[in-house]
Amino acid sequence: MVAARRDMALRKIRPSGGPEDFERWQQRKSSLTRESILDAAVDSLVESGYAGLSTNDVARRAGVSRGAMHHHFPNRIALVRGMIEHVFYRRMRHFLDDFVAQLKVIDPDDETLQPHVIAVELHWHSVQSREFEAYLRLAVAARNDAELAEAFDPAARRYDEVWLEEMDHAFPQWRSAPELMRLASDVTQALQLGLLINGSTIGEERVRAIQDELVGVVKRLAEAAKR
Amino acid sequence: MVAARRDMALRKIRPSGGPEDFERWQQRKSSLTRESILDAAVDSLVESGYAGLSTNDVARRAGVSRGAMHHHFPNRIALVRGMIEHVFYRRMRHFLDDFVAQLKVIDPDDETLQPHVIAVELHWHSVQSREFEAYLRLAVAARNDAELAEAFDPAARRYDEVWLEEMDHAFPQWRSAPELMRLASDVTQALQLGLLINGSTIGEERVRAIQDELVGVVKRLAEAAKR
DNA sequence: CCATTTACCGGCAACCTTGTCGGTTTTCTT
DNA sequence: AAGAAAACCGACAAGGTTGCCGGTAAATGG
Numbered sequence: 001m002v003a004a005r006r007d008m009a010l011r012k013i014r015p016s017g018g019p020e021d022f023e024r025w026q027q028r029k030s031s032l033t034r035e036s037i038l039d040a041a042v043d044s045l046v047e048s049g050y051a052g053l054s055t056n057d058v059a060r061r062a063g064v065s066r067g068a069m070h071h072h073f074p075n076r077i078a079l080v081r082g083m084i085e086h087v088f089y090r091r092m093r094h095f096l097d098d099f100v101a102q103l104k105v106i107d108p109d110d111e112t113l114q115p116h117v118i119a120v121e122l123h124w125h126s127v128q129s130r131e132f133e134a135y136l137r138l139a140v141a142a143r144n145d146a147e148l149a150e151a152f153d154p155a156a157r158r159y160d161e162v163w164l165e166e167m168d169h170a171f172p173q174w175r176s177a178p179e180l181m182r183l184a185s186d187v188t189q190a191l192q193l194g195l196l197i198n199g200s201t202i203g204e205e206r207v208r209a210i211q212d213e214l215v216g217v218v219k220r221l222a223e224a225a226k227r
Numbered sequence: 228m229v230a231a232r233r234d235m236a237l238r239k240i241r242p243s244g245g246p247e248d249f250e251r252w253q254q255r256k257s258s259l260t261r262e263s264i265l266d267a268a269v270d271s272l273v274e275s276g277y278a279g280l281s282t283n284d285v286a287r288r289a290g291v292s293r294g295a296m297h298h299h300f301p302n303r304i305a306l307v308r309g310m311i312e313h314v315f316y317r318r319m320r321h322f323l324d325d326f327v328a329q330l331k332v333i334d335p336d337d338e339t340l341q342p343h344v345i346a347v348e349l350h351w352h353s354v355q356s357r358e359f360e361a362y363l364r365l366a367v368a369a370r371n372d373a374e375l376a377e378a379f380d381p382a383a384r385r386y387d388e389v390w391l392e393e394m395d396h397a398f399p400q401w402r403s404a405p406e407l408m409r410l411a412s413d414v415t416q417a418l419q420l421g422l423l424i425n426g427s428t429i430g431e432e433r434v435r436a437i438q439d440e441l442v443g444v445v446k447r448l449a450e451a452a453k454r
Numbered sequence: 455c456c457a458t459t460t461a462c463c464g465g466c467a468a469c470c471t472t473g474t475c476g477g478t479t480t481t482c483t484t
Numbered sequence: 485a486a487g488a489a490a491a492c493c494g495a496c497a498a499g500g501t502t503g504c505c506g507g508t509a510a511a512t513g514g
Contacts, residue, residue: 027490030490030491033491033492046371047371048278048371049276049277049278049279049367049368049371049372050276050278050279051275051276051277051278051279051280052276052277052278052279053278054470054471054472055471055472055473056470056471056472057471064492065492065493065494066493066494066495067475067491067492067493067494067495068491068492068493069492070473070474070475070492071490071491071492071493072491074473075472075473076471076472076473133370136367136424137367139424139425140276140363140364140367140424141276143360143424143427144273144274144275144276144360145276153427153428156428157428160428160429179436182433183433183436183437183440186425186429186433186436186437187418187437187440187441189421189425190418190419190420190421190422190424190425190437191414191417191418191421192417192421193417193420193421193424193425194416194417194418194419194420194421194422195417195421197363197366197367197370197417197420198366198413198416198417198420200370200380201380201383201384201387202387202413206409206410206413209406209410209413210410210413210414210417213410213414213444214414217440217444254460257460257461260461260462281500281501281502282501282502282503283500283501283502284501291462292462292463292464293463293464293465294461294462294463294464294465294505295461295462295463296462297462297503297504297505298460298461298462298463299461301503302502302503303501303502303503455514456513456514457512457513457514458511458512458513458514459510459511459512459513460509460510460511460512461508461509461510461511462507462508462509462510463506463507463508463509464505464506464507465504465505465506466503466504466505467502467503467504468501468502468503469500469501469502470499470500470501470502471498471499471500471501472497472498472499472500473496473497473498474495474496474497475494475495475496476493476494476495477492477493477494478491478492478493478494479490479491479492479493480489480490480491480492481488481489481490481491482487482488482489482490483486483487483488483489484485484486484487484488
């Protein structure tokens, strides 16, 4: 039932028309190549950056002709729009899957492994995923591309809303002080995003010290929320 | 004399061959167009992203022929290498200029405006500059471009070294606990980098709350360093 | 003042990308 | 089984990008 609720939440940002929505073979197959194109697009995005993303390359990677590609996505921007939905959905799913899996395993009496500490760990893990890498490219490119921003910004806000609902549900103890939980979440996301980029420069040791400090901050906020 | 010391520090990362290094007109003029090309390259980078950066566009912006461009930078990667030095130098200069200017103005008795709090404010300001925007594009692109990374990573490490020396000099009170100062600096940089990217999604109010939390963290670290 | 070095110019070839479109194969419908 | 519809294919034109190179103008220095 936990999984059921998660699926319900995910539906809010899930792009309609996934393969599982169809019974008939044609639509199912169509939807399948659509997904394979989007996957290929993410790969191409991560490797070449947003400006370097070429529909040609995407078709090649997906093992699909340029014609078929055009059938599903009439032009580049349509592909990008599809990719945005795809990336946000996968990113959220990735994290939530890991999270519910971990919650089942941990010992509730272990003080060092409180749920919010777990969440910080898992978020760091999710930040290092391919989906997040794609998100990063999109977010950075959207800063100076009006056309991209037009599609990206609303999707990002929708993602944020769903995310906060999920956090609210996952941490009922914080419910008395939602602004503190939001702060903890915001700090975690911003800090780990920055860490992802700066990490290779400053080295592992310093990364770990920063992570420890972050855990400390989140713990303090959790304490403050209890009162 | 503060400025003199700053210049000395800057020299460590300053690209040699700036216009002020030459007396003869020809070399001086040459160096001037070189700089204008690099400036144009930064603009192009910020607007089009790393992959979209075209030497054509750069020449157009700089008001220079493609031939002249080729004379200064034989190919694209040479231009990029020049740009990296340029960006790091300007970024550091931007921050240090602001910092020494502010230190002159503040009231040493004002508790709310301790130097490290000022530094956090100013760093946030510097993060929103054009130079940092360029740094961001380069850092993100370098994650999946070996050729770029080869030029970018060493420059980033050199920058980090000089940065830490500068901080050590600016905050002698922290000298007893250099690892705490480094931590404060790292947290500030990572958090504000993430904030720059996420800011447009989460809105001003939450950004401010995060900044306040950051100031709190830095203050606590400063306290801890005193003992 | 003349030779040489330096800065700068603009066109060319090879390549890649995007969007478009006529035509073919596969699946669905009746 | 036959017609309709959806999925898919490959080629083409227009335009942009890169690297290269022969040639010109200006500055330097002997």
